[in-house]
Amino acid sequence: MRYLTNITSFFIVILFNSNILASELNKLPFKDSIVTRIKNGQIYRKTTIRTIEEKGNRLQELDFSISGLHPNSCHTALAKLSQYENYHEYLDFIKKSQYSEKTNRVRFFMQSAILPFNMILDFKIPRITKKGSYPFSFDKGFLKELKGTIHVYQGPHNRCLFYSEAKWKGKHTGIPNMVFELFANTLSEKSMEILFRISRLI
Numbered sequence: 579m580r581y582l583t584n585i586t587s588f589f590i591v592i593l594f595n596s597n598i599l600a601s602e603l604n605k606l607p608f609k610d611s612i613v614t615r616i617k618n619g620q621i622y623r624k625t626t627i628r629t630i631e632e633k634g635n636r637l638q639e640l641d642f643s644i645s646g647l648h649p650n651s652c653h654t655a656l657a658k659l660s661q662y663e664n665y666h667e668y669l670d671f672i673k674k675s676q677y678s679e680k681t682n683r684v685r686f687f688m689q690s691a692i693l694p695f696n697m698i699l700d701f702k703i704p705r706i707t708k709k710g711s712y713p714f715s716f717d718k719g720f721l722k723e724l725k726g727t728i729h730v731y732q733g734p735h736n737r738c739l740f741y742s743e744a745k746w747k748g749k750h751t752g753i754p755n756m757v758f759e760l761f762a763n764t765l766s767e768k769s770m771e772i773l774f775r776i777s778r779l780i
Contacts, residue, residue, distance in 0.1 A: 605731060606645055606741055617734070621646040621770050625762040627755040630747075638755070640724070640746040644766050645739070650779045652709050652730055652738035658777035660705050668776050669769055679705070692761050694753050706730060714744075721746050740770070 603613050612622050623644040630637050648655040658664075662684045665675040671690035677683070686699040701724075703714035709730050716724040726744025733739030751758065 603733065603739070605729070606739075607643075608645070616645050616647055616739075619647060619649075621767050623763055623767050623770075625759045625766075627758045627762075629750065629755060636750045637747055638750045638758070640721070640744070640758075640762075642726070642744045642762060642766070643742065644770060645741040646770050646774060647733050648738040648740065648774050648777070650738065650777075651736045652732055654779045655738045655774075655777050656707055656730070659773055660707050662703075662705070668772055671765065677705070690765070692764055694757060694761065703728075716746075720751075721748065723748055 603617060606613055606616065608616075608622065616622055621644065624642070626639075626641045628639045630639055663675055663677040665686065666672045671688055671692070672686050673689050674685075674687040676685045682702050682704050684699075684701060684703055687696075688699065689696045697720050699716070700719050701714055701716045704712055706712050706728060709732055712728045712730070714726050714728065716722055724744055724746035726742060729741040729743075731739040731741070
């Protein structure tokens with residue numbers, strides 16, 4: 579009887595974990611094949627840049643998303659990932675990083691051969707220390723008026739699931755769409771890979 583009870587408990591746990599897996603990964607707005615890739619440890623990112631004309635003005639539109647499953651829990655991952663002021667120690671294309679607790683502003687001074695020019699990203703974002711959805715916005719400088727959200731979920735097998743989305747429309751940057759997409763995709767994927775690695779509990 580104890581043997582049957584243990585078997586029953588095992589299958590209940592498996593079913594419960596499967597439901598967690600379905601509920602969390604189903605929050606991602608991707609087709610099943612992409613969700614499977616994320617579940618298997620791959621990082622998925624996509625940037626679409628379009629040039630449009632509005633009232634005689636030449637504009638660009640950006641639609642960005644990235645998602646990945648961290649090898650550890652959100653508690654473990656966010657202990658280091660929430661320290662934005664240290665990002666210059668982790669990512670070689672960030673030469674200086676600052677964060678203000680008072681204003682919730684982060685500043686990244688960026689320089690890389692991949693980038694079309696040196697840039698400063700100065701934007702508002704709360705320090706992310708637990709699961710939830712966190713809006714961020716660029717209210718000055720490059721890509722002013724960009725708005726996005728970082729979603730942090732407790733994924734399957736106690737692994738932390740990250741999904742970020744952002745949209746922007748503004749004056750044409752002068753950067754060709756394909757070049758813009760290339761550096762956005764390359765830097766975002768490289769960043770997530772490195773940040774996942776350095777925040778991993780060995």
